[in-house]
Amino acid sequence: MMKQSLLSVESLEIVLRRKDKVVPVVGKVNFQIDKGEIFGLVGESGCGKTMTCLSILNLLPVGMQKVGGHIQLAGKNLEGLSTAEWRKLRGDRIALVMQNPMSAFDAIRTIGDHFVETLLAHGKTDKKAARQTAVEYLSRVGLPDANLLLRQYPFELSGGMLQRVIIAIALAQKPDLIIADEPTTALDATSQIHILDLLAKVRREFGTSILLISHDLGVIARLADSVAVMYGGQFVEQAPVCELFAQPLHPYTQLLMNARSSIGLPRRKRLSLLSAAAIEMYSSASGCGFARLCPKVSPECLVTAPKKSDANVSGHWVRCLNVNNEQQEVV
Numbered sequence: 001m002m003k004q005s006l007l008s009v010e011s012l013e014i015v016l017r018r019k020d021k022v023v024p025v026v027g028k029v030n031f032q033i034d035k036g037e038i039f040g041l042v043g044e045s046g047c048g049k050t051m052t053c054l055s056i057l058n059l060l061p062v063g064m065q066k067v068g069g070h071i072q073l074a075g076k077n078l079e080g081l082s083t084a085e086w087r088k089l090r091g092d093r094i095a096l097v098m099q100n101p102m103s104a105f106d107a108i109r110t111i112g113d114h115f116v117e118t119l120l121a122h123g124k125t126d127k128k129a130a131r132q133t134a135v136e137y138l139s140r141v142g143l144p145d146a147n148l149l150l151r152q153y154p155f156e157l158s159g160g161m162l163q164r165v166i167i168a169i170a171l172a173q174k175p176d177l178i179i180a181d182e183p184t185t186a187l188d189a190t191s192q193i194h195i196l197d198l199l200a201k202v203r204r205e206f207g208t209s210i211l212l213i214s215h216d217l218g219v220i221a222r223l224a225d226s227v228a229v230m231y232g233g234q235f236v237e238q239a240p241v242c243e244l245f246a247q248p249l250h251p252y253t254q255l256l257m258n259a260r261s262s263i264g265l266p267r268r269k270r271l272s273l274l275s276a277a278a279i280e281m282y283s284s285a286s287g288c289g290f291a292r293l294c295p296k297v298s299p300e301c302l303v304t305a306p307k308k309s310d311a312n313v314s315g316h317w318v319r320c321l322n323v324n325n326e327q328q329e330v331v
């Protein structure tokens with residue numbers, strides 16, 4: 001089947017403005033998500049994953065500013081939308097599933113209130129029909145006794161159940177894209193697997209595209225079709241998921257893989273691997289942002305910023321001077 005692009009992010013740049021300082025947070029990020037694709041974004045805490053997705057929804061926090069780039073959804077430029085248009089787009093076209101499901105709910109309102117109000121706010125239906133839709137979608141995400149659930153309060157549900165409710169509310173609006181930002185991080189191991197299986201089912205049954213953000217390569221491996229590795233506000237490698245695991249090229253990706261495969265090692269040894277990957281922003285005007293931590297650093301890395309170079313497999317590229325040096329191209 002022909003691939004059809006859904007989301008296109010081009011040269012995205014985000015900065016943090018603090019008094020007289022401007023701190024780069026995300027720099028010249030490019031990616032594309034096709035219809036029905038699950039695109040994984042992986043990287044250590046603080047590398048800019050969340051700011052990248054919040055910018056897609058025009059929800060950057062105070063002080064953060066998108067200063068460059070273009071974002072298109074199904075060919076339509078998302079610049080210059082009115083507040084009402086943004087409100088409609090969020091939910092109707094793009095849904096957001098965040099890390100901590102409890103924080104998405106008002107503790108003194110029932111699940112039914114949340115569900116119905118969201119549907120009514122998006123002008124879909126009357127109250128009775130909204131409750132019917134709620135029952136249908138709560139069942140579709142595998143929650144038993146949906147009628148009882150609608151009368152319950154958030155504190156009466158587990159984190160895994162609340163995450164399912166959020167996904168049900170999102171699906172009821174039939175979005176084109178779900179942005180799932182660390183959707184399983186706050187859950188216990190069993191609930192994590194159930195939520196990942198549910199997201200796979202959502203893509204299968206609804207054809208929804210998913211931008212899946214995680215610091216955990218295992219989560220990405222289980223679900224994503226392709227994956228981008230982010231470090232210090234930049235994408236440093238991107239590949240189809242099997243290819244990335246078979247042949248990680250960037251030293252940072254390799255470090256992430258090693259840290260993961262060292263799960264069985266004593267805690268101290270594991271931490272020493274992880275601390276080597278501690279995040280520093282790409283604040284250096286020249287050179288590679290990862291150079292100071294890179295086990296393969298060469299003198300050139302300190303002065304020359306690496307450009308993208310293609311690997312042998314289609315869709316796989318890396319930003320590192322020490323990989324395929326001769327293939328470096330201007331991007």
Ligand SMILES: Nc1ncnc2c1ncn2[C@@H]1O[C@H](COP(=O)(O)OP(=O)(O)OP(=O)(O)O)[C@@H](O)[C@H]1O
Binds near residue numbers: 044
């Ligand atoms: N509200 C905010 N105000 C100021 N700086 C922020 C704010 N939110 C995030 N940052 C900073 O922006 C940078 C990118 O943060 P971001 O949340 O995108 O990282 P992340 O990769 O999603 O990490 P995590 O998984 O921990 O959320 C970090 O340096 C972070 O400290």
